[in-house]
Amino acid sequence: MTTAAGLRVERWTRNSVIRSSLIGLAVLGLFAAPTVFEPAITQKLTGLWILVLMAAMWNALAGYGGLVSVGQQAFIGIGAYSTIYLTHAGVEGYTAMALAVGITAILAFLTSFVVLRLRGGEFAIAMWVVAEVFRQFVSFDSSVGGGTGISLTALGVYGPDYGRAFTYWWALTAATAALLILFFLLRSRFGAALQAIRDDESAAASLGVRVRSSKRIVFVLTSTGCGAAGAAILANTLFVQPNSIFSVQWTAMMIFMVLVGGLGTFEGPILGALILFLLQNQFGNGGVWYFIGLGASAVLFALFMPRGIWGTITERFDLRLTPIGYWVRGPAPPTARDPGLAQSDEGPPTDPPSEVAQ
Amino acid sequence: MAAGSAVGIVGPNGAGKTTLLDVLAGAQPPTAGSVHFRGTDVTSASAADRCRMGIGRTHQVPRPFVDMTVFENVYVGATAGGRLRGSAAYERCLSVLELSGLLPVANRRAMSLGLLHRKRLELARALAAGPEVLLLDEIGGGLTDAEAEELLETIERLRRQGIAIVWIEHIVHVLVRAVDRLICMDAGRVIADGPPDEVLQDATVIDAYLGKQE
Incomplete structure (x- = not known):
């Protein structure tokens, strides 16, 4: 859009555009992994896409x-167990996984009316209680073991072999779809409202953002993504137990x-998933010390790098890889006090710029 | 309040001025009484709904969306509160950024702004939502004389557009030039209400507020 002032x-x-095209091509290339790597590596990479999906959702x-x-x-548990229930009803495995995602969405929508009445710590704990309720439900159902x-x-x-490949494609598709939905959501007007809620909830409300309904949409969407992750975890391990799938x-x-x-950044959770994936493969056999290490690292990050790795990078270098923002371009405005806008149509060497021009 | 009218609110710290603004904007429920807008009781309406109806506000301590750019901050007001879409939203944003002198920093993240720009952003965001009534909470604090003059011009321009103004301000000599009615509050009560000149001469006001400033 161009205004009268240019x-x-x-x-x-x-x-x-170049960056996004390259990322798109790289993702397409990742779909070829099962034809290149051994099934064991394919299975590990499936775990990576599940981590990416879960991190993006949280x-x-x-x-x-x-x-x-x-x-x-x-x-996660609902996605996995819905798949089991559906396959017991005679639905084909991967179709059951897709339908299980839909069931998770419905249950998340219904749950939202209870839990979104609560705030802060109350909401956090209520969600844990919800997880326990569903765990108990399947624990007492002998038809699912x-x-x-x-x-x-x-x-x-x-x-x-084919099973691992199909599961890999399913997980990669789910992670890619979730990230694409999130990307287009953040680029939309709703995305601007969500980012405003992230930064200051009551200031967002004072500008007309309906905070509760926005949160409901995010809650249902991200819970649905967790359902997809749960179905993929089940398909990747082919076994499910209430205590492990509903585990905190x-x-x-x-x-x-x-x-x-990096909390509240698009790219940060993907980076976090890669880091956890590498740690899992290096130290995953360390038993309890592995979890102590993870917990200690998270605490250290929260204390000394609260914006996470990507959040710190974006803050220091004013850099965003994904084009979810808006950039004003054009000629200098007619104000004497302020120096005005840049003439460039090409955009700066790195976008976004810290200022249009000074 | 009539369209284009302006009311100033003064009073010592703790008088309840910001609380009054919060109640009008829907950020706090009233303990008694009701809020009416265009003949409708909006007391139970949320802050978001009141903004969509046409009640805009700024905050005493600026509350920018720090990780968003200046343009994006204003865009939230235009799309959520103003319910504008596409190029109409962009046009509104660019015009309020120009009005508030923020165009040169439109692409900067709000976290990098100084206090003056943050205050301007508060005003720009509220205007982007297209308010009929604008509630201003100490947006003149810390301004130089030239900046205060500029702010007065902006307020006058908004009034000519038919926007009604409720303005809390400690810089009384600036405020009285912009409003045609002045209310003085103390300890949660209105102690004077009338034309600015009369209120400033009121003995109760001098005792409770103006006297204390010296």
Whole structure:
């Protein structure tokens, strides 16, 4: 759009188009992984996309919606167990996983009417209680193995190698779709409102942002993403047990990834997921010390680098990789006091600029 | 309040001026009484709904969305409160940024702004929502004489556009030039209400507020 004064608002710059195209191509390339790597590596990489998905979801919930939950494992478990119930009803395995995501969305929507009445710590703990309620529900259901758990046999028809490849593609598609939805949501008017809520909830409300309904949308969306992660975790391990799938450790991992990567940034949680993935593969056999290390790192980040790695980088260098912002471009405005806008149409070497021009 | 009218509110610290503004804007519920806007009782309406109806506000301590750019801050007002879309929203944002002198810093993140720019941003954001009534909470504090003159011009321009102003301000000599009615509060009560000249001569006001300033 260009105004009479020659000013215009830009969403995409040449740099961001090139960067986004390269990222898109890289993601397409990742779909080829099962044809290149051994099944064991494919399975590990599936775990990485699940981590990316979970981190992005918890970040959107806490970082943009301001909803700090320690009970998102509720929806991970619902995604996994809904898949089991559906396959028992005769639905094909991967179709069951997709339908389980829909069931998670419905249950998240219903749950939101109870938990979103609460704020802060009350909401966080209520979500943990919700997770426990769902855990108890499946623990007492002998048709899904009760407390001892159950195997997912429906994917057996594809054989181990094809099964791992299909699960990889499913997880990568889910993670990519979630990030794309989040990206387009953040680029929309609703995204601007969400970022405003992130920065100052009551100031956002004073500008007309309907905070509670915005939070409901974020809650349902991110919980649905956790449901997709749960279904993928089940498909990747082919076994589910209430105590493990409804374990608070999933939320602890999400918090770690988001705190280390950068709360309230688009790119930070992806970085956090990569870091956790590397740590898992290096130190994952360390038992309790591994978890102590993760917890201690998260505490140190919260204390000394509260914006996380990516948040600190963006703050220091005023850098955002994903084009979710708005840039004003155009000729100098006719004010004597202020020096005016840059003439450049090309955009600065790195976008966004710290100022239009001084 | 009539369209384009302006009311100033003065009083010592703790008089309840900001609380009154919070009640009018829907940030706090009243302990008694009700808030009416265009003939409708809006006491139970949320802050967001009141903004959408046309009640805009600024905050005494600026509350910018620090991780968003100046333009994006204003864009929230235009799209959420003003319910504008696409190029209409952009146009509104650019015009209020120009009015408030923020165009040169439009692409800067709000966290990097100094106090003066933050105060201007408060005003710009509220204006982007297209208010009919604008509640201003000490936006003149810390301004130089030239900046205060500029602010007065802006207020006058807004009034000519039909926007009604409720303005809390400690810089009384600036305030009285902008308003046609002045209210003085003390300890949660209105102690004087009338034309600015008369209120400033009121013995109770001098005792409770003006006298204390010296």
